[in-house]
Structures are given as structure tokens and as C-alpha cells.
Amino acid sequence: MKALLPLLLALPLSSARAPLATRGAPEPKYPVAAIPAALREGAHAVLRADDEVVTVKSAGRLVQTVHRVVTVLDAGGDAFGRIRVDYDALNAIGYLRGAVYDADGRLLHQLRAAEIHDQGVGDAGGSLMTDVRVRYADLRQPQAPYTVEFDYEVVSDNTLFYPSWQPQDEEGLAVQSATLRVSTPSALPLRYQERQWPAGAPAQHTTAGGQEQYAWALAGCPALDEEDDAPPLADTAPAVALAPGAFEVQGHAGSAATWQALGQWNYELNAGRAVLPPALVAKVAELIKDAPDPRVRVARLYGLLQGSTRYISVQLGLGGWQTFPASAVAANGYGDCKALSNYAMALLATAGVPAYVALVGAGSGHADLRADFPSSQFNHAILCVPLAKAGRPDTLWLECTSQTEALGYMGGFTGNRHALLLTPQGGKVVATPRYRCADNRRERRIDLYLDAQGAATATARTLRTGQEQDLYAQLLHELSPADQKAYVAERLRLATFTLNKFALAATAGPGLPGVVETLALALPGYAPPSGKRVFLTPNLLSRLPALPAQVGPRQAPLWLPRASLQADTVRLHLPAGFQPETLPAPVQLATAYGTYSARYQTLPDGTVQYVRRLELPRLRLPAAAYAGYVDFRRKISAADRAQVVLLKTDA
Template sequence: MAALPLSSFLLLRPAGPAPKYAVTDIPASLREGAHAVLRADDEVVTVKSAGRLVHTVHRAITVLEPAGDDFGRHAVSYDALNTLSYLRGAVYDGSGRLLHQLRPAEIHDRGMGDAGGSFMTDVRVRYADLRQPQTPYTVEFDYEIVSDNTLFYPDWQPQEAEGLAVQAATLRVTTPAALPLRYQERQLPPGSVVARTTLGSQETYQWQLTDLPAVDEEEAAPPLADITPAVALAPGAFEVQGHKGSCATWQSFGQWNYDLNAGRDQLPPATAAKVAALVKDAPDARTKARRVYDLLQGSTRYISVQLGLGGWQTFPASAVAGSGYGDCKALSNYTKALLAAAGVPAYVALVGAGGDQADLRADFPSSQFNHAILCVPLATGSRPDTLWLECTSQTQAFGYLGSFTGNRHALLLTPQGGQLVATPSYGSTENRRERRIDLFLDAAGGATATARTLRTGQEQDLYAQLLHDLSPTEQKKYVVDRLQLPTFTLTKLNLAATAAGPLPGVVETLGLALPGFAVPSGKRVFITPNLLSRLPALPAQVGERQAALWLPRASLHADTVRLHLPAGFRAETLPSAVQLSTAYGTYASHYATLPDGTVQYIRRLELKRGRMPRTAYAAYLDFRRKISIADKAQVVLLKTES
């Protein structure tokens, strides 16, 4: 038999995988301004029953430059109710050739509570890192989650980060016709419509997105989640560990939560007797509530509990009474029980907490919550009053919610079901910063200053954390790092809690040494009195504004600065008064020479809260520019003696 030529063996050798995800296949319009491009995001949600769904994901991202390297790794969480079936991955070079298949040994697994802290959780994370030393490259991940917690359907928002373009993404949901899908489309491109089909007893819904350019986060814009296309999903009927419920209305969802925790608010007799003795001479319900809150803060601590149904079902109040700890649900339920023993009714309320957390979407009943607080309806004379309590903090002021849970909706859990209500609204009247500075100049150009600043409402939230959580040394470092002064020494710092009517406040007292602050130029000295409260201008808009104008917090800043002049100096020129009144807020500043020769500068800035169309940004930019100019205005002093 004649030997086959070498060329025949070459033809018979198996070929390697065909290239895919080549960078040249990405349209130039998607590469422009992008750190990475989502080549494919194919997600399939299969609802098996009221108590089970399967979520499969295939995701490929081309990383174009080092700024997009975070997309080169992926993490998937799972727990007792959500099983991770598999996690696979691969990485390709810029030409689309396979570089590496993810090996099981390269997949890391850790518990969310492994780092310590106040956690009781069965949540774990499996993650893989396929980042490469050189760009471009493409990572591909596939995984599947089988969930026995149908309270949460996965949401779909492929364009999840700044600098990420989307080439193609699809979402397909299949569900029994007896369990119709509830969904809400958000920010979808014009013309995008859901494709809905029925086959036998199954209904399928499908969405598709293509060719979305990268988005830059603009100044004073809403969070990215409120800007890019998304589809939110939610069940009608659901079941978690045998507990059936409905998300069709806020009332039904609240009823499920209430029934799940019914009967868990019973106190040990000794605790109930202790409360009765504590409030026996209290003149009204508010005083009773305050005493109960003091008892709570002095005898409990917070831990996070995320163990299966424990994410929604509370520890019994008797358990908290015995152990002294609990999560937000348990501590709120315990406080509710303490108040009941004092004769004061209250309701646990679910809320989406966080300083940057957007308000829930009231028109889409679903589980949009991550925290529980307590609502205490009161009556003050003939008018209703409502007291809100944060039950997880040992330092929070009585009746104050602040940035964490204020200015948003919450869901009251009542025997009649859920009731959507508003938490306290904190506006410019509550969120105040009042500052008085005395600036003492010397003839050589140096200065010393004392500054007393009262912050109330949301303006004090951060400083209350500094006061309670940091040592004096750490407080000083924080303040020094943020003082926008060229040369200074912090000679004094004191933070102290205070009460400003019904609101908490923090008083900050500073002492400053300012060498070379106002060096004379000939016979004149030029001084900018606004030492600590300058509001910077915003950068000019590049290109056409895309996002709405979003002003998340209302505030009122009032400043008084007194310049104490050295002997032989007088004010020669004072800046003109400035008065601005706009839809975004008001600003006023004026200068005066007092009878003793002291120069006084008074500034008042009130900023409003709200969301306005993108066309409003240009005028807001101008408002900020004028404030910045006024804040830099200079007083001219003249030396009158040689």
C-alpha cells in the first residue's frame, strides 16, 4: 500500500475552533467612546411553577481598553434557595481566537460572611477572573441559576455601566399561561416592542436591543439605572418555602409579609413588665415611644440575617429579648412589641434604603425593598401625626430617618395588607448648614480663624457618623483632607451632637492658622472672605445633553464671615451685592463695613430638590457659574498708616 503524502495528513488534522468575537466585527459607532462592548447578552427566564424558575445567561464582552478591565471578571451569587448549576467561561484575543477556557480550579467560591462582621447569611459568591494583560480581548461567561424563591424575578438591564456599548442583547421569558408575567419596560428605544407568543399552555415574551452606543454619566444626572433601557419582571402569584403570596397589588404583597410574621411579636412577661414600669408615668404616646426607643438602643445591636426565608421572616420578639440582637426586621418587630406593651400601636414598614437609592416605582408592585423600619401613628391634639423609628442604630436620633430612608415611599404591613405611604420629607428648611467665621488678619499677611458650623437634617448625617464611628484622630484627618485651603494648620477640631428643634444636629468647631493668607501688595490687601463655602462651577457640557437634570437634595447654607482688620487698615472696596433667583434655587451675598471697621460678609444659598428636563441643564450651568464667580469675590483693604 503506497504511503499517503504529508499533505494528506495535514488535511485530516482537526481544525481549531473557528474565531469569534473579532474586534473588527464591532461597528465603529459602538467602539467610539466605549471602554467595552457587550457583544451578546442572551438571558432566558423559564418559570416552571409558582415556586420555581430557571435563569440562564450567556454573556460576551469585548474589553477595548484597560478602563474596561472590570468586565473581564464575573461573579454570581447563590444561596439555599438559589442553586448555581454551572459557571463556564472563555477568553479570546482581538482576532477572536480562543486563548483560554476557564478551568474549574480557576473558579473561586466564598461566603458573603467569610470576612467577618455582623452577618448571618447562607449567600455565597462564585467568581472568575479572565482579565488579560493586553487589550483588546473578549470574555465569555455562561451560567444557570435554579431558584426556589420566585418572589424575585431577574431584572434585565444590559447597559449596566458607564462606557459600555451594547451590540446585541435579548431577554426571553417563558411562563405557564396560568402564571401570567408582570413586567415594566423602562427607557426602551422608540419602536421597541415585546414579542409575545403562545404555544399550548406556555406564553413567551421576548425583548431585543441592538447597537446602543456607550453612555457617559453626565453632571447632575439621574443614576445610570434610570437612563439606560431595562425591563423589570415580577410575579403575580409566587411561593417561597411553602408560603404562597401575590405581588399583583401592594395590598396583597403586604398581606403576605404581614401573615408571614404574624404572631412573632410576643414578649416574655418580664420584658413586658419592664416596659410597663418604664412608661407608667409618661404623659403621652410620644413620651412612651421615646422611652421605649431609648431602651431599644441601650439593649440591642444589629446583625444582618439572610438565611433562606429569614430574609423575610423575622426572629420572634422573645428571641430578640433574650439575645439582644437581630436584623432590621427583627429589631423593628421587637420595637413594635415593646410599644404594644406600652399601649402604643405601630407597624413595621418595608423600604428601599440607601443614600443613593432611588424611590420605588409605585406603579409596579413588587419586592423593591432592602430594609425595615417602624411607623408609629400618633395624634397631636386634633391632628394626626406620624413618628418614624430606625431600629438598627444605637446612635440615631429619635424620630429621625435622614438620607438613609427619608424622602421616599415605604410599605406599611398592616392586618389589612400593604399600604404605600411616604416617609418624612426633608427639604431646605430641615437640611441646613449655618456657619459663622471670625477671621483675624495681621499686618504681615497671616491670619487665624475660628469657625462654628451647625448642620441639621440630612446635612448632619455624614458628620453624625464621623462623631460616632471615628476616633478624634480619624475625625481630624477626614476634615484636614477636605479643607480646600492652600496653606493652613488645623489648631482645633470639636464635633458635638445637638438638638435643633425636632431635628438632630452636629456642631463643628474649627480653629485655623493661615500663614500667608493675605500678603499685602503695596498698600493693598486682597481677600476672599468666603473661606470654606465656595461652590464650584460645573464643567461645560460636551455635546448635546442626554440626561434629565437631577437635583437629589434640597438644602440651605447660610454663612456669616467677619474680617477683623489689623490696625492701620480699612476696607477700600467691597464687592457688589448679588441676588439670584431661579427654578433651581436662590443665592444672595452682600458685604458691609460695621461701625468698628470689621467687614461682614453674608451669604445665603438655597438649593431645591427635583428632576427637570435635559433642556434645563444650560440654565442650571449658568446659575452655578454665577455662584462660583460671586463666591470668589474679593474685598480690597487699604493700608492707611506707614
């Protein structure tokens, strides 16, 4: 859904321009020598100009023009030599032009109409109904440096979305000059939010002739590096977000001034579309006739949904926000995220269980909802089922597009964030499930058998739950067993091994979903004897690497977006004639970044047991905290590599 499901083919947005040169010998433009040396340092490309103008014509129309000039300094910046502009039934491209210049600013080539390609847009899975098309052009040159200049205009009849502006949106891109200007009728006041904005660069605001004019400018911004364990650049580089107060989409007027109003528009747009055919109503009644417990009813109907529908994205005009009727999903067996959520809501209503569609920004890399700036920040729809347990709220959340997801589980795709609940009273910002350390567990038990020559075999059973199992659940449902085995084998950090047995299986029962992985390994030469002694590291599969030291001052906050708990038990079975001579000292670390412990002991049967536990919470700390985190990781890495010393006792 347009606005509710992002395109998976997102390349850098760009295009268009008015004529760039006259006949004859045009004057040089944008020579590389004119770029200040400080902006070239550490940069793959320099944004020479990014001049964007947004003109709000009415509650239902706006025009965006962009003039963008980028100097590509080396091959690492070549992506900026291309341009892409999406369009659809509600967004028309007025023009798209471009030119490319050499290092001295001499015109090399002006983009011809025949070089602008136009094609439809499909998604990675091929399940897409869309009117979205793309125009794109490629002005990359075989040798850098060179400069590309693009201009484009988009006329939009979809004012639910105003363009947002973040000139420095890529690593290695410096900004020489960038401006944003917005013009809007005084009757349609602009709503905006400055994010990560530099002090001393306020917006310029003037009023004249019934129009409000706003202007922002950035200049002289050195290239940014995406530092380790840092928020994405979208959360650290300067940006201005724009949003409407009043808007209109294909005759449907609404307001985004408050969450309540924006939710009301979405709710009313889809009202009356949750009616099921009589035959399906009867089927639901039969399915739940012996299930008075609402949670059991939800579970059965969620199973019905998963077993009888499939996901298909719909991005056709207003269909980006207005759902297929539930009757259409019942007849066809497919729908997009909002249609399947609406259909599930209709099933539950028939069973006497109220539920509400919720809009959410989905994806592990999607920023959480900015609750202080009401606007359409969503790309997905899910279903919220408010229940009660022992007199207390016990809300269930349903991912209605998945045929395999466990009941109530949101995971890294839609968990740990906020959503907009669509109710008859309007929109309400609510929290989706939070997954903490105890939820995101990885518990591993290894039995390691060593022979007198230093070869070893090992069996490992690993249980992953919550977000720790997300990837493995995907492998389990989407890959063949052979491909699962190959994927895991390629990622085992072992010098020499043979993976003799491998299996993945989903856990059964209530609670968070889990996946159990079982391995059988042959490890030739794992711990060869050195005289009478053998030196070996019991931590076979869970070693956490140290982090590189920070080069220069840290700029970004420390950001650890996912909590986790790792618990490892390794039992080392010794060959005859060997006994432990030295066991590593226990390690206990308790810091603001998490806790870690490791301990060793000899058991009564002569085996050596190693127990490790690492707990990492979700964190966002100031940049100054990064040095302490590096030290924490260094100590963990050293402890994970600690060795047991075995002594051969029979001469």
C-alpha cells in the same frame, strides 16, 4: 435579610456556560474587527451578546440562563473580564463556564473547573448570618483587546423575585446585541414594566401550548457617560423589570399583583412573632408608668431598644423575610432590621402604642419605590408609629438598627421616599419623612482676624442639621477625635493652614438632629499686602466651584436629589491702620435652580461683615435645563470668589 438587606460585596453578576469549543482548531469567534466603529467610540467594552432566558416552571420555581459575551477594549473595561454568581439555599447554580478570545477571535483559554472559586459571603461589618455563597472566575488578560464569554444557569425556588434585565448597566459599555426571553405558564401570567425603553421596540408576545412567550431585544447602543448631576444609569438606560403575580417561597404562597396582597403576605408571614417575655413586659410598664404622652413613651422605649440591642444581618432561606420572634431578640440582644423593628413594635404594643413594620429601599443611591409596579423592591425594614398631635396626624418613624440615630430621623438612608406599610389589612404605600431646604441646613459663623503682614487666624462654628449632618454624625460616632480631625483637615480647601483646634458635638434637644463643628485655624500668608492695599476673599470655607461646560448635547435629566440651605456670616477683623476701600457689590440670584445672595457691609466697630445664603431645592428637570444650571453655578462661583480691598491709611 435576603431581599431586605443588600449584600455590601456586590460585584458584577455573571457566570456559566455549556462547552465552548471542540478539540482541534475551533473557528474564530467574536473578532474585534466585527464591532461597528460607532460602538467602539467612547467605549471601554462592548457587550457583543447578552442573551438571557427566564423560564417559569411553577409558582415556586424558575430557571434563569445567561449567555454573555463582552469585548474589553482597554484597561477601563477590565472589570468585565470577571464573573460572579451568588447562590444560597433557595438558588442553585446549574453550571458556570467561560472562555476568553484574542482580538482576532481565536480561543486563548477555556475556563477550567479548578479556576472557579467558591466562598461564603460576609458583609463589611462582619455581623452577618447567611447561607449566601458566591462562585467567581477571572479571565482578565494582560493586554486588550480581548473577549470573554460566560454562561451560567440559576435554578431558583424563590419566585418572590424575578430577574430584571438591564444590559447597559455600566458607564463606558456599548451594546451590540442583547435579548431577553421569558416563558411562563398561561396560568401564571407575566407582569413586566419597560423602563426607559426605546420607541419602536415593543415586546414580542405569543401563546402556544399553554405557555406565554415574551421577547425583548436591544442592539446598536453606543456607550453611555454618567453626566454630572444626572440620575444613575439604572434610571436612564433601557431596562425590563419582571415580577410574579402568584409566587411561593418554601411553602408560603402569596401574590404580588397588588401592594395590598404583597403586604398581606409579609404581614401574615410574621404574624404572632411580636410577643415579649413577662419580665420584659413588667420592665416596660415600670419605664412608662409616669408617661401618659405617647410620644414620651415612644422616646423611652426607643432608648431602651438602642441601649440593649445590636444589629446583625440574617439571610438564611425564608429568614430573609420571616423575622426572629421578639422573644428571641429580648433573649439574645441582637437581630436584623425586620427583627429589631418587630421587637420595637412589640415594646410599643405593650405600652399601648400601635406601630407597623414598613419595608423600604434604603440607601442614598437606591431608587424610590415604583408605585405603579407592585413587586419586591425593598432591602430594609423600619418602623412606623402613627401618632396624633392636636388632632392631626403626627407620625414617627424609627430606624431600629441604629444605636445612635435620633428619634424619628430617617435622613438620607430612608427619608425622601416611599415605603410599604405592613398592616393587618395588607400593604399600603406611604411616604417617609421629606427633608426640605429648611431641614437640611448648614449655618456657619467665622471670625477672621488679619494682621498687618497678611497672616490670619480664624475661628469657625458650623451647625449642620438634617441630611447635612449625616456624614458628620457618622464621623462623630465611628471615628476617634484624632481621626475626625484628620478627615476634616484633608478636605479643607485652603492653600496653607494649620488646624489648631477641632471638635465635633451633637446638638441636644427636640427637632432634627444636628452636629456642631468648631475649628481654629492659622492661615499664614492668607492676604499679603500689595503696596498700600490688601486683597482678600472673605468666603473662607464655603466657595462653590463652577461646573465644566457640557461637551456635546446633554442626554440625561438634571437631577439634584437633596435640598439644602447654606447660611454664612463672616466677620473680618482688620489690623490697625487699615480700612475697607472697596466692598463687592451685592449679588442676588433667583432662578428655577435655587436662590443665592451675598452682601457686604462695614459695621460700626470697623469690622467688615459678609453674609451669604444659598438655597437649593430637590430638582429633576429636562436635559435642556442643564445649561441654565451651569450658568447659575458659574455666577455663584464668581460671587464666592469676590474680594474685599483694604487700604493702609497710616503712612
